[in-house]
Amino acid sequence: IVTYNAMVTGYAQRGFMDEALTLIKNMHQGGIKPDVITWTAALSGFARLGKQKEALRLFQEMEQSGVKSNSASWNAIIVGLTQHGHTMLAYDMFQEMQMAGTKPNVASWTALISGFAQQGHVATGQELLKQMKMSGMVPDVATWTALLAGHAREGCLEESLELFLQMQREGVRPDVIAWTALIGGYAKKGYHKDASSFLMEMKQRGVAPNVGTWNALIVGHASHGSVAEAMQLFTEMQQEGLKPNQYTWNAMILVLSHHGQFEEACIVFNIMQREGIKPDVVSWNTLIAGYCHRGRDKEAFEHFEQMKYEGLSPD
RNA sequence: CUACGGACUUA
Secondary structure, three states: OHHHHHHHHHHHHHOOHHHHHHHHHHHHHOOOOOOHHHHHHHHHHHHHOOOHHHHHHHHHHHHHOOOOOOHHHHHHHHHHHHHOOOHHHHHHHHHHHHHOOOOOOHHHHHHHHHHHHHOOOHHHHHHHHHHHHHOOOOOOHHHHHHHHHHHHHHOOHHHHHHHHHHHHHOOOOOOHHHHHHHHHHHHHOOOHHHHHHHHHHHHHOOOOOOHHHHHHHHHHHHHOOOHHHHHHHHHHHHHOOOOOOHHHHHHHHHHHHHOOOHHHHHHHHHHHHHOOOOOOHHHHHHHHHHHHHOOOHHHHHHHHHHHHHOOOOOO
16 A cells, blocks of 8 residues: 555656556555545645546545545645635635534645735735634644745735744744745845845854745846846855756746846756756746847747747647 | 645746
């Protein structure tokens, strides 16, 4: 069962759902009964792909086979809904989960709060946090960060900072992700000085910045700031021993495009490939949108064609 | 037991 679960999880996480389902069938034939982990791994795969019908079907199949769902199974469904914009349906599921006798855990609350926060409904998220506390649950660093990030994305820096402080008053230590959410808010508004003081502070407090943290700093230089400073950060992160990832390269393309440096942006396409990272739809969209903003429709179209030629489908 | 939640890129 352990081996099977590992394999089902592997396939499901990669979106190979046919393979995952075949494995479950094999388990049955081999006389091994899939457990709640097997089922949850599989239905979570469907949920992430936005195939809610199939996810729910597996959920029912699980219960019919006599395996009781737990909060993780419900959470997988809820996350699938929130990540595809169905926040209200996720909320309904959350209620249904309780009616079915499963108590939401911290992850359930966090998933729901994050869903609303990502849709720009931060106030609802705040309200849910209050309810969560009233129900006796204790928010952890992920819960706080979901809300904090919501405020940061809205550009409400005071609110995001206040949550950052509040979580600490309530005994929760910010981790690298919480710091990154905070820093990202400041960076995006062009408050680069504040962003880098926070970077220093997090280091002093023993939290090591990761690639995501640097990405947040770099991308701030798209709307406000300069290519030179972005390049400087890009170099610095590598001196710290961190390797640029897809987000980093795309951020660099964005910064260059925003500043009209399209030739350089195209060079970045080549370099990233040489470094083993393929430009994705986001990379191309960024470049094409950059051309469009400057009225360079011809080049936008040429790159649109080239993207298709490279085997990527426009979204 | 590689089951479920939070940050950073385009639109």
